[in-house]
Amino acid sequence: MAKEATDLTTIDLFSDDKRPGRPKTNPHSRSVQVRINKRNQVKRDKTNGLKRVEFKIHENLINQLDQLAKNTGSNRSELIESLLVKALALDEN
Template identity: 40%
Template sequence: MSVQPEDRTTIDMFAANRPGRPRSNPYERSQQCRFNKRTQRQRDKERGLHRLEVKLDAQVVERLDEVCTELNLARADVLELALKHWLHL
């Protein structure tokens, strides 16, 4: 029986005992990030969210950040509100 790097049931089956404090997660940081990102994408998909990436002028981003601090909202929330208003949704 071989151990796969992403196998959640047999990850430490053949691992040697290490001295010191036990790790809270048996996976490397890069694998943890992959798992977390996958679950985040699934969660967003279930909520009906889609990823959108845009490039904006620095002045626009600075003003956007000012508005975010005034409204105490995240950039995504401010942009979503602005687009909904502009698109009459």
Template identity: 55%
Template sequence: MAKQDTDRTTLDLFADERRPGRPKTNPLPRQAQLKLNKRNQLKRDRERGLSRIELKVDEQLLSQLNVLAAKRQLSRAELIYSLLLQQLEQQDLD
């Protein structure tokens, strides 16, 4: 039986053949990469003096924040940060 290049049913014949595609650059599986990257991000944030807070809002408020952030060309996190600072400054003036 002759080996034909178009025949992919007998994979053992093509085991040593290099397939086109992006080469694997990291030995870790994707889940481990994500976990490590998140750990490194949190470490960088801590070094910069940042702390994480979570906030739950309804869909209407979220869409308003997204529109305002896009209008001001900011990320949503930057917008919320600036709004919080403005509110705290107003509280100090009162």
């Protein structure tokens, strides 16, 4: 019996064939890759003098911040940082 590429009834003949798709380029699982990437990001941020801050605020305020960030052409993190810097500068005066 000849091996025909379009023959789906003899799929067992193709079990050793390479499957199409993205080749595996990293020996680690995805969860390990995420942990490694996050650790590297924290190291990069630390060398750049950045510190992570997390807090909870109401969704309406988030929407306002997002809109203001979009209008100013920055992201939410940069906007919050600039607002804090301005508030602290006003407090010093």
